Amino acid sequence: MAQHNELGKKGEELAVDFLLTKGYIILERNYRFDKAEVDILAQLGETLAVIEVKTRSTADFGNPQDFVKPKQIENLVKAVDEYIASNNLDMEVRFDIVAIVRNGKNFDIEHLEDAFYHF
Secondary structure (H helix, E strand, C coil), X not given: CCHHHHHHHHHHHHHHHHHHHCCCEEEEEEEEECCEEEEEEEEECCEEEEEXXXXXXXXXXXXXXXXXXXXXXXXXXXXXXXXXXXCCCCCEEEEEXXXXXXXXXXXXXXXXXXXXXXX
């Protein structure tokens, strides 16, 4: 497996652990629909949190959240619409980013709620 794929997988595992400590229930990981893959679908209370995980080995070239592009957001929205319809859900939906940057042997984790409104 390529090194960047391993880093991405590690980032998703860290994000899941982080979210679990915050009381989220993980509903799906790597949910695929059409051209989109939703990293994590989680529930907190009556809210469905759609979570994009961005992991970087360094922030030298920008923050991880800066790499979520408009086309990716568009695809995520379509995938989540399908998920909601196929699971007959009636709940609030929020799009978040968990941004992770390696810091030596550790990782810095930042959770941006309603992140797509921050662009």
